[in-house]
Structures are given as C-alpha cells and as structure tokens.
Amino acid sequence: MNQEIILESLARALESWIRHASADQLWQVHRAGGLGASIHVDADIVRVRVTLGEPRNVLSDIGKTDGRLPVTEAFLGKSITAWGAPPPQGSPEREQWFLSNELAQTHARQYLMAEVAEKRDVLTRFVDDWIARNG
Numbered sequence: 852m853n854q855e856i857i858l859e860s861l862a863r864a865l866e867s868w869i870r871h872a873s874a875d876q877l878w879q880v881h882r883a884g885g886l887g888a889s890i891h892v893d894a895d896i897v898r899v900r901v902t903l904g905e906p907r908n909v910l911s912d913i914g915k916t917d918g919r920l921p922v923t924e925a926f927l928g929k930s931i932t933a934w935g936a937p938p939p940q941g942s943p944e945r946e947q948w949f950l951s952n953e954l955a956q957t958h959a960r961q962y963l964m965a966e967v968a969e970k971r972d973v974l975t976r977f978v979d980d981w982i983a984r985n986g
Contacts, residue, residue, distance in 0.1 A: 854975075854978055854979070854982060856897055857890060857892070857897055857899075857978050857981070857982070858974055858975060858978045860890075860897040860898075860899045861888055861890070861899050861974055861977065861978060862967060862971075862974060863899075864888060864899035864900065864901050865886070865888070865901055865913075865967045865974075866964060866967060867901075868886075868901035869960050869963045869964055869967070870960065872960075874949070874950045874956050875950065876903055877949075877956055877959045877960065877963070878918075878946060878949050878950060878959075879903065879904075880903070880913075880914045880915065880963065881914055881915065881916050881917075881918055881919075881959055881962075881963075882915075882916075882917060882918040882946075883915065883917075884911045884912045884913065884914065884915030885903050885904050885905070885911055886901065886902070886903060886910045886911060886913050886914065887901070887902040887903070887904075887905035887906070887908050887910055887911065888900065888901050888902060888910060888977065889902060890978075890981050890985075892985075908977065908980075909973050909976045909977045909980065910973065910974070910977050913963070913966050913967065913970055913973060914962065914963045914966050916962075918940065918941070918945060918946070918949075919940060937949075937955075
C-alpha cells in the first residue's frame with residue numbers, strides 16, 4: 852500500500868465532500884466536527900468515502916469552530932448591509948441564518964477547504980493509523 856496514493860485519495864474525497872455537502876452537513880461540521888472516512892484498497896484501486904458522525908478520530912476536529920464560522924464573519928467587510936448581520940453566537944436563529952444563507956455556506960466551504968489543505972499532518976496521521984490497522 853502506497854501511503855501517498857491513499858493520502859491523495861483521502862484529500863480528494865474530502866474536497867469532493869466539501870463541495871457537495873448540504874447546508875445541514877456543513878453546519879454540523881462547523882458546530883461539532885465529526886468528519887471521518889472509510890478507506891478500501893483493492894490491489895491498486897483506492898476508494899475513500901467521507902463519513903459524518905462516526906466515532907471520533909483524528910479527522911473529527913477538522914472544520915470545527917463551534918459555529919463561529921471565522922471565515923464567514925471575516926468576509927463581512929463593507930457588504931454587511933447586503934449580507935445581513937449574523938444572529939448572536941449560540942442562538943437557534945444563527946443556525947437558521949446559516950442554513951438559509953448561500954454566501955455563508957460558500958464561505959464555510961472555503962474555510963473547510965483551507966483546513967484540509969493546512970492540516971495535511973492530520974490527514975497523514977489518519978492514513979498512517981489506517982495502514983497500521985490494515986497492514
């Protein structure tokens with residue numbers, strides 16, 4: 852098993868998941884984390900499926916911000932009137948605001964993509980753990 856091939860497959864699977872995740876899934880990841888992945892290798896074919904809400908693992912905290920969404924709020928800039936001020940942190944209205952706001956979701960996706968790129972060491976640890984368990 853080639854660690855680099857598995858690592859690249861994991862990174863691509865995470866990026867694909869981020870692009871296609873529903874607003875509810877994005878909110879769940881930002882609020883509580885919980886990303887995981889299952890890896891299956893047949894000869895030279897690597898299949899990775901991203902999961903959500905699985906048992907805790909090294910990927911679980913990628914993207915977790917407790918709902919603060921720092922990238923989203925950092926992009927407010929001068930467009931706050933068009934954007935709409937986010938409801939207070941921790942309020943039920945904040946989740947509804949996020950779920951109905953495509954711009955917030957776009958910025959949440961950008962944040963998650965950056966997390967995946969920046970936390971390459973976490974992805975490597977996940978793959979190393981998988982290889983250790985599956986030889």
